Amino acid sequence: MKFLSVMLMGLLAGTAPAQGWKPERNVELTIPTSPGGSNDIAGRLVHKLWTELKLLPVQSTVVNRSGGEHIVAYTYISQRTGDPYSIGLM
Numbered sequence: 001m002k003f004l005s006v007m008l009m010g011l012l013a014g015t016a017p018a019q020g021w022k023p024e025r026n027v028e029l030t031i032p033t034s035p036g037g038s039n040d041i042a043g044r045l046v047h048k049l050w051t052e053l054k055l056l057p058v059q060s061t062v063v064n065r066s067g068g069e070h071i072v073a074y075t076y077i078s079q080r081t082g083d084p085y086s087i088g089l090m
Contacts, residue, residue, distance in 0.1 A: 021084060027060040030088045032073030034066040043089040 027050075031043040040062075047062050049055065065073040070090065077088035 023056060023058045023085065025058060025085060027056055027058060027085050027087065029060060029062050030073050030077055030086065031062060031064045032066065032070035032088070032090055033064065035064050039089060040064060046089060 029043055029047055031040050033039040043062055047060060050060055065076050073088060074090065077086060077090070080086040
């Protein structure tokens with residue numbers, strides 16, 4: 001439970017500057033591992049909280065982009081710098 005609290009505090013701290021932003025379309029959460037791993041579990045927990053607590057007024061999806069020791073996901077997210085609809089849990 002302590003880990004979850006620390007993780008949520010970190011996620012919420014990063015949202016402070018963008019509090020005025022309201023998404024208008026699907027938000028994609030990219031996970032750098034295959035389904036079932038620890039990163040996947042953490043990402044799906046974040047997604048579950050977004051959904052259950054209605055933190056996003058739009059739909060969101062979880063996408064696993066595994067490969068190359070996370071390079072596939074890192075590259076995907078880095079190519080979307082500035083796109084608030086693409087979020088990576090790295």
